[in-house]
Amino acid sequence: xALTDILxxxxxxxxxxxxxxxKAAISSGIPIDDIxxxxxxxxxxxxxxxxxxxxxxxxxxxxxAKAMQLGLEVLKPHLSGDALMEKGTVIIGTxxxxxxxxxxxxxxxxxxxxxxxxxxxxxxVDVNKFVSEAQAHxxxxxxxxxxxxxxxxxxAKTVEALKEAGLKAKIIIGGAPVxxxxxxxxxxxxxxxxxxxxVELIRKLVAA
Ligand code: B12
Numbered sequence: 001x002a003l004t005d006i007l008x009x010x011x012x013x014x015x016x017x018x019x020x021x022x023k024a025a026i027s028s029g030i031p032i033d034d035i036x037x038x039x040x041x042x043x044x045x046x047x048x049x050x051x052x053x054x055x056x057x058x059x060x061x062x063x064x065a066k067a068m069q070l071g072l073e074v075l076k077p078h079l080s081g082d083a084l085m086e087k088g089t090v091i092i093g094t095x096x097x098x099x100x101x102x103x104x105x106x107x108x109x110x111x112x113x114x115x116x117x118x119x120x121x122x123x124x125v126d127v128n129k130f131v132s133e134a135q136a137h138x139x140x141x142x143x144x145x146x147x148x149x150x151x152x153x154x155x156a157k158t159v160e161a162l163k164e165a166g167l168k169a170k171i172i173i174g175g176a177p178v179x180x181x182x183x184x185x186x187x188x189x190x191x192x193x194x195x196x197x198x199v200e201l202i203r204k205l206v207a208a
Contacts, residue, residue, distance in 0.1 A: 003030065006039030006071065011046055013063035015070050022074040032078045036106075040071045044102065065102055072106065079109050087114070088140035088206045091133050091169070093121035095154040100147035103175060103195075107143060110195040111202060127154070127161045134162060139169040140206050143198065144188075146175040156186040163187065170205040174198060 006025060009017035025035050047064045050056045090111055094104050101123045112118045119137055121129060134142050142162060144155050155178070159171050172190040173183050183191035190201040 003034060003039045003042075006035060007043045007046070010040060010043035010064055010067050010071065013060070013067040015067045018067045018071045019074055022071045026074070026078060032075060036075060036079075040068050040075075044068055068102060069105070072102070072109070076109050087116050088202075089117045089119065089137050090141045090143060090202060091119050091121065091130065091137060091139045092143040092145070093125035093130060094123040094145045094147075094175075095151050095158060096124055096126050097154060098146050098148050098151040099123045100145070100175070103147065104143075104145040107145070107174065107195045107198045110199050111143075114199045114203070116202065116206075127158045130158050131161050131165045131167070134167050134169045135165065139167070141202050142167075142169045142171045143202075144171065144173045146173070146178060149177050152177060152182065155182075155188070159186050159188050170208075172198065172201055172205070 003025065006018065006021045009021050022035060022039070025039070026032070044064065047056070047061055051061050092104060092108055092111070094101055104120075104123075108118050108120050119133060119139075121133060130142060130144070133139070144158055146152050146155055155173050159173075162169065162171055170189040172192070173186075173188045174192055178191060178193075180191045189205060192198045192201050
């Protein structure tokens with residue numbers, strides 16, 4: 001079983017093959033990080049390029065996303081680390097207008113695996129919902145995800161609203177178009193371009 005088999009099965013959105021290939025890779029001892037990064041995530045990058053060049057369209061992108069998510073479900077138990085005691089409460093969601101959730105789900109899985117209580121608000125989350133849920137759960141950290149350049153400004157609005165509400169929660173942001181500079185610009189407390197980095201960041205912010 002090679003990582004290219006996983007990658008190719010996502011690209012042709014053969015869901016059954018994705019599940020089988022990920023299972024086979026796990027049993028043959030391929031590192032979980034490699035299955036994730038060089039198999040599943042690398043496939044989504046190729047899908048993105050094909051979409052940009054007009055080779056595929058939204059329905060195909062969606063099929064690939066579904067195939068990838070099935071692969072992630074198989075990986076999920078192996079991503080969990082030290083989920084022994086609860087270390088804090090984290091609210092996560094994809095901002096208003098944005099329906100991308102694969103990256104958010106991956107961050108959720110890894111943060112849960114690191115022992116945090118994660119409340120996932122889903123996609124297309126209204127600014128006020130972030131504020132009310134952070135308040136209701138006395139959140140330690142709020143995580144905002146956005147995959148579209150057009151929804152990045154909603155992150156800025158959400159950060160502003162959370163700050164205005166005077167909550168103790170730290171705010172971190174992420175998603176393919178987001179940068180460290182943008183996080184600083186909108187007053188977020190941190191940024192990471194990957195899920196393990198998000199865990200690291202949350203650990204630091206909660207300990208601070
Ligand atoms: C799959 C996909 C879709 C699927 C989403 C399915 C789903 N359930 O998520 C569907 C088909 C629905 C879709 C729709 C659209 N999409 Co789309 N999509 C993608 C694609 C191919 C992959 C995204 C992905 O899942 N990547 C894999 C994950 C693991 O990576 P990630 O999300 O970046 O997450 C990682 C990090 O960023 C980080 N992270 C993520 N969130 C957070 C949060 C925090 C707090 C932290 C710390 C870290 C963090 O950790 C994650 C793990 O490593 C990208 C191309 C790409 N390569 O990004 C285009 C892409 C994002 N889509 C694009 C577009 C244009 C669209 C549409 C507008 C298309 C259309 N004409 O309808 C719609 C918009 C719908 C909407 N309102 O949201 C463009 C965006 C361009 C831009 N400049 O904004 C892209 C870049 C494709 C392209 N090259 O043109 N899409």
